[in-house]
Amino acid sequence: MKQSIRYLTSREGTRIAWSSMGAGVPVVKAANWLSHLEYDLESPIWQHWTRFFGSHFHFVRYDERGCGMTGGDPRGLSLPNWLADLESVIDAAGIEGPFALMGVSQGAAACLAYAVRHPQRVSKLLLYGGYARGAYERGNPEAARMYRAIVDIARGGWNDQNPVFRQVFTARFIPDATDAQVQWFNELARTTTTAESAGALLEARARINVTDLLPQVAVPTLVLHSRQDGVVPLEEGRLLAANIPGARFVELESRNHVLLENEPAWARFREETLHFLGGEPSDRLAALTGRERMIVQRLVAGCTNAEIAASLFISDKTVRNALTRIFEKLGVRSRTQAMALLRDDGGLDR
Secondary structure (H helix, E strand, O other): OOOEEEEEEOOOOOEEEEEEEOOOOEEEEOOOOOOOOOHHHOOOOOHHHHHHHHHHOEEEEEOOOOOOOOOOOOOOOOHHHHHHHHHHHHHHHOOOOOEEEEEEOOHHHHHHHHHHHOOOOEEEEEEEOOOOEOHHHOOOHHHHHHHHHHHHHHHHHOOOOOOHHHHHHHHHHOOOOOHHHHHHHHHHHHHHOOHHHHHHHHHHHHOOEOHHHHHHOOOOEEEEEEOOOOOOOHHHHHHHHHHOOOOEEEEEOOOOOOOOOOOHHHHHHHHHHHHHHOOOOOOOOOOOOHHHHHHHHHHHOOOOHHHHHHHHOOOHHHHHHHHHHHHHHHOOOOHHHHHHHHHHHOHHHO
């Protein structure tokens, strides 16, 4: 996929690398941890993200201070500067009319600040794995102590050729990754930032607290969060959704902070995103076989497993096994979630 990479100079003199690709509804993604505008297109960790958004939208993103192609001095890591950098990228992109704003992980803070300052420019706000409170602001001394230990590890061993130190971060971000994905993420960590920058970036994130902004958000908001996220606790996603007026919340069945391409939660993320942002029409049933479609039709109609089995002349065990596969394909884990998902989608009528 082709992209156009440019540089701009922020208001206080920092050089920022930014990229645009695709066409259609504009979506601007605020910078988040460990990105690289070039390598992300090849990465088994981020490639499917950039491919998805670049295929469906006019997708604008950038590398943050101290990271990726922006690189440079890690000083100036604060919410006012993160907001100013986001504003500069949006101005440079020359987007006309309202646009969708996406915040992943730490990027949520800058997006929230932008949406409050410029509500007339933001059409919709999409937050994934985000938080309003950094690790030092959550009232959990033990979690804060563990986070400080991670910062010390970053400062001490980030640049080491042996990936054992960086492996600490990889294991938290993508616990279900393959060996190849783990190796790629470890190398990305070393390539995209330095030990000094990594420590400064982590420390700055821990001190974020934008909870006061949440009630001021006045744009339609979708909050998605992995249920067993080991980097940002699920409660932080719930806090966002509970305090942003009218926000919709979706829990994704995953342990990964960065959703991987082969997991059902990624399919669910894509469907929810397209539905919310107005991309191409979705069909949640596309991955199901003909027999599985017949089963979910009866499921949504309220039939029991025994009733489904009798109507299709199959055994109860066959129905149970089929439902397990169906739940995996839909990215849900229960009968109730599947029924709600399919009823909202309306695909059973097609």
